[in-house]
Amino acid sequence: MTTKQEKLAALLRSGCVIPVLTIERLEDAVPLAKALVAGGVRVLEVTLRTPVAIPAAQAIMAEVPDAVVGIGTILNPADLARAEDIGARFGISPGGTPELLKAAAASPLPFAPGIATASELMLALAHGFGLVKFFPAEQSGGIKALRALAGPFPDMRFCPTGGIGEANAATWLAEPNVVAVGGSWLCPTADIRSGNWAGITAMCNRALKSLKPA
Ligand code: 3PG
Numbered sequence: 001m002t003t004k005q006e007k008l009a010a011l012l013r014s015g016c017v018i019p020v021l022t023i024e025r026l027e028d029a030v031p032l033a034k035a036l037v038a039g040g041v042r043v044l045e046v047t048l049r050t051p052v053a054i055p056a057a058q059a060i061m062a063e064v065p066d067a068v069v070g071i072g073t074i075l076n077p078a079d080l081a082r083a084e085d086i087g088a089r090f091g092i093s094p095g096g097t098p099e100l101l102k103a104a105a106a107s108p109l110p111f112a113p114g115i116a117t118a119s120e121l122m123l124a125l126a127h128g129f130g131l132v133k134f135f136p137a138e139q140s141g142g143i144k145a146l147r148a149l150a151g152p153f154p155d156m157r158f159c160p161t162g163g164i165g166e167a168n169a170a171t172w173l174a175e176p177n178v179v180a181v182g183g184s185w186l187c188p189t190a191d192i193r194s195g196n197w198a199g200i201t202a203m204c205n206r207a208l209k210s211l212k213p214a
Contacts, residue, residue, distance in 0.1 A: 009179050039204025101129070
């Protein structure tokens, strides 16, 4: 792994569970981030899935200093540049085109591309990425698939996301090549829409208590 990726691995490991945030209304960004941080979840992935994603990430960075904000759903070099421009701490993609991998390898932004197959992993590796998102993790064969990939790629490190939740997060985290798990389960759309910030904090507290005992 490059130094940049070592840094990202340490960051994700410190987060343990990385909430994948889809923020529909800008005004939800800060209270949502505060609710997650209050529950002990500091490393956040704001996905570029809504028009307010970038201003939402900026608002969190400005108003929730304890949050470590990364940008997710980076699909192309332009998305990567947007993440870099706002000072995001890391970038994550569900996949990796040759153009994106080349741009990310040249960028100072710590970045994890997404892979679901051995060939995609080899393409990521060829661009210097030793830490990848395994996506969609459950749907792509789950832990059995991850263990199979560890055979030919013993040094590869993974952040699985997709289909991970309270019931299976601990099992994924017990895998030696998993640095953290990601997912949307800590920030359900219904809770964000209804402003159930206390509910989100409680869920984070519960998750960290079982996954990351002090
Ligand atoms: C992602 O981009 O990581 C996924 O959308 C998260 O998947 P989940 O909603 O199944 O947690």
